[in-house]
Structure formats: structure tokens, C-alpha cells
Amino acid sequence: MSQPDTKVKILDVAEKLFAADGFHATSLRAITSNAGVNLVAVNYHFGSKEELLEAVIERRLTPLNRRRAEMLDAELAAAEAEGRRPDPRQVLRALVEPTIELREQGEGPEHFITLVGRILADPRGVGRDIFLRRMEPFILRLFETMHQALPHLSFSTLSWRMHFAVGSLSHVMRCHDRCQDLPPGILPGMKMVRLADLLLDYTLAGMEAPE
Amino acid sequence: MSQPDTKVKILDVAEKLFAADGFHATSLRAITSNAGVNLVAVNYHFGSKEELLEAVIERRLTPLNRRRAEMLDAELAAAEAEGRRPDPRQVLRALVEPTIELREQGEGPEHFITLVGRILADPRGVGRDIFLRRMEPFILRLFETMHQALPHLSFSTLSWRMHFAVGSLSHVMRCHDRCQDLPPGILPGMKMVRLADLLLDYTLAGMEAPE
DNA sequence: GTATAATTCAAACGAACGTTTGAGTCAACA
DNA sequence: TGTTGACTCAAACGTTCGTTTGAATTATAC
Numbered sequence: 001m002s003q004p005d006t007k008v009k010i011l012d013v014a015e016k017l018f019a020a021d022g023f024h025a026t027s028l029r030a031i032t033s034n035a036g037v038n039l040v041a042v043n044y045h046f047g048s049k050e051e052l053l054e055a056v057i058e059r060r061l062t063p064l065n066r067r068r069a070e071m072l073d074a075e076l077a078a079a080e081a082e083g084r085r086p087d088p089r090q091v092l093r094a095l096v097e098p099t100i101e102l103r104e105q106g107e108g109p110e111h112f113i114t115l116v117g118r119i120l121a122d123p124r125g126v127g128r129d130i131f132l133r134r135m136e137p138f139i140l141r142l143f144e145t146m147h148q149a150l151p152h153l154s155f156s157t158l159s160w161r162m163h164f165a166v167g168s169l170s171h172v173m174r175c176h177d178r179c180q181d182l183p184p185g186i187l188p189g190m191k192m193v194r195l196a197d198l199l200l201d202y203t204l205a206g207m208e209a210p211e
Numbered sequence: 212m213s214q215p216d217t218k219v220k221i222l223d224v225a226e227k228l229f230a231a232d233g234f235h236a237t238s239l240r241a242i243t244s245n246a247g248v249n250l251v252a253v254n255y256h257f258g259s260k261e262e263l264l265e266a267v268i269e270r271r272l273t274p275l276n277r278r279r280a281e282m283l284d285a286e287l288a289a290a291e292a293e294g295r296r297p298d299p300r301q302v303l304r305a306l307v308e309p310t311i312e313l314r315e316q317g318e319g320p321e322h323f324i325t326l327v328g329r330i331l332a333d334p335r336g337v338g339r340d341i342f343l344r345r346m347e348p349f350i351l352r353l354f355e356t357m358h359q360a361l362p363h364l365s366f367s368t369l370s371w372r373m374h375f376a377v378g379s380l381s382h383v384m385r386c387h388d389r390c391q392d393l394p395p396g397i398l399p400g401m402k403m404v405r406l407a408d409l410l411l412d413y414t415l416a417g418m419e420a421p422e
Numbered sequence: 423g424t425a426t427a428a429t430t431c432a433a434a435c436g437a438a439c440g441t442t443t444g445a446g447t448c449a450a451c452a
Numbered sequence: 453t454g455t456t457g458a459c460t461c462a463a464a465c466g467t468t469c470g471t472t473t474g475a476a477t478t479a480t481a482c
Contacts, residue, residue, distance in 0.1 A: 006460090038461050039440095121328045121385060160383075160410075166382060169378070170382060171375070172375060198371050201422075206413035206414065209413060253470090255428095
């Protein structure tokens, strides 16, 4: 290839702009000019604007879910080897920690997380099917495993609480260093490695609350 | 007025379409044709598309925050009269319950809640400033009161946990009867009046978890 | 009943959009 | 060296966008 990174440059800029402004508010002209490539490179390399979005999601989400599945497998194997139930904290960690780790890997992943938050808030947007299709296998396994870990909870209560937990995670993930939902200065800076523990403490307490 | 409800019809349809498709993906032509009014009625009555969004938010958010403030006032007054700290559950209820009540009032409010979820996910969208400007006074009072209710928590921990709580609330509020984030059938139907209690149980347990 | 203001309407504006086209450029290989 | 295939590029396509304009219509007040 003469300019081997044209696709990568497009993906990087598209990820950033889709996250910042949304799919419809981001034009291909804005993407290609910021990436320093020709306008039609998107249609040439990806086919259409929508397929570009799919490629943006695909690039980060596939490795992320692979990492999550590995952590879930590890906890399930450990639990079986030791003849105990899965530890709910470890199960939740398989969802939370790879997400936070990804977010720490640089600007690109950070924009991707913001983009996911936007997709979750879009009840019938173009990215929703693309995203959920790739999430469904892990989500189903996560539910089964949490049900094993907290068998005293009714399935209804567990479902709602998982729902609340996903809300907390996606909300905190899409906020930046200083969360923009809150008046300035109200969220002091905090190392992300501690944020995972903070979120797990909070979520686990809610999960295990009396029914 | 010859057709006194032109503004209301526009507000209703705009609320619905902004929530369903987003601000940029919704055209004035779609709004006005669905409302059965002329295209230029938006510019005549509201000035611009952005000012229409502001009117949509204004209509629901102002009474909602008035109701929240009343509940907060009531709990603060009761606590002072009884010489005790504010009850954290009652403080959280001032945030949660008016929201869920609003959502139960019909289709329009339901769309509005979805729209708010979308605004919260949009880090620099047009609706963000409009929304946060009207939320800031209540949010500040909510933080102060929760700090009085849970004085043993460090301000940092309290801030993050409030952040998690807002995430849960906004996430569950923007989902419909069957939450679309999850594989079908995983969230059984549930009365909304019980949902408020479920969410409060969960959130309060997380708030009061050991630090 | 007539003047005045408020509202509706059809038509058109310029701008921006995603996409298509066809020629041009360059590297690799026979 | 000539040819093939991958890639880039400028120009233009048809469509849709938010907004403006100015005339027609309707309600209100004198």
C-alpha cells in the first residue's frame, strides 16, 4: 500500500468525532479533512459512512469482549476447581476492569468508551444493532454466572440490579476526568485503578442488598 | 389564536422525535409534517430548531425540579424539627421518585426522559448546556444534603457514589418497558412504583457501603 | 365594517450532506 | 519496460437541510 495507514487514520478520527458529536452530526468531510485524507477514501475503504461506524466499533469491542470472556472463564474455572460458587465481585470485575483498563490505554480508547455511552443512549440509532450483536454472548454468560454467584436473589431482582450496574458503569465511563454532568470541582481527580475498586464496592453492595 | 395548539403540537412531536432519533437526525420537516402544521411554524413560534429544543426541555424540567426541591425541603424541615440528620433514603427519593412519577404520566414525559438520557450521553451536544443550567441548583443542594446525611463518608467517595447513582437512574429511566440493552425476556415486566423502591434499595446499599 | 395584528402558507434560498464517476498516480511484478 | 491492481484525487451528482421571504388568511379591537 502506498499510504498504509489511511484506514487507521480514518478510524482514529472517526472514533474521535463520532464520540464527540454523534454519528449524524459528524460529516465525512470533517473526518477526512481532520485525517488528512481524501474525501472519497471512506467510501473506497469502508463502503459507506455506516460501515465506517461498524469498523470503528469492531476494532475496540472485539478484543475488549475477548478479555472480558477470559476473566469470566478464569473465575468460573477457579470456582469449579475449589468447589465453590463464583465470587460475585470477580464476576463483576470481568465486566468492569477490562473496560477501565481499555479507557486508560490512550485517547482513542477513551473516545471509544464515550461513543459506546452514546450508542447506549440512542434507542434506535444506527450503532445500536452493531453494538448489541457483539455484546449479547457475553451479556448472557454474565447473567448466568451472576445468577450462580447470588442464587438467593430472585431472577427479577438480579436482572434489575444488573441493569442498574450497567447504568453506573456506562455513565462513569463516558464521563471524562472531570465529569461534565456535575458542577465543576465536585468530582476530585482520582486514579483510575482506584476507580475500579470504588465502583466494585458500590455495585457489590447494591447487588447484595437485602431483597 | 386561530389554532391555539400549534405550539403544543410542535412541542409534543419534537419531544418524541428528538428522543427517538436525536436532535441532528430529526428534521424540522419531519416534526412539522407529523404535527400537521406548516414547516415554518417552528421558526415563527420558537425562532430556530435549537430554541425549539430548549422549549421542549423547559416544559418538563422546570416543574420536575420544582417537585424535587419540594421533597428535599420537606425532608430537611422534618429532620430539623426532629433534631436529626436528613435520612439518606429520603434525600435520594427526592431525586428518584419525581422522575419515575413523571415517566408514568404518559407518553410525552416518557419521551422526555429518553431525551434527557440522550443529552447526558452527549458530551458537547446542543442540549447539554440547556439541561445542566436548569439542573445545577438542585444538584448542588442534593450534594450538600447527602453530605449531611452521610457525614462519615469522605467527600470524594460521596461524589463518586452520587455519580454512580445518577448513572443507574438515567440508564434505567431511558430504557423502556423491556430494556433494549439486554437480550429479550431478561427483564420481566414490573410495576414502576416498585421500581422506585428497587432502585432506592440498590442505591442506598451502595451509598452506605464500607469505604 | 374596517384597520391592525397574529398566524399560516407555498415557494424558494444557499449551504451542506453522502455518494458516484472517471481520470490520474504509484508500486509491484512479469 | 510494460502491465496490472491498489489507491488517491478533483469534480460533480442529486438530495435534504434550516431558514427566509412575501403574500394570503384569520382573529381581534375600535
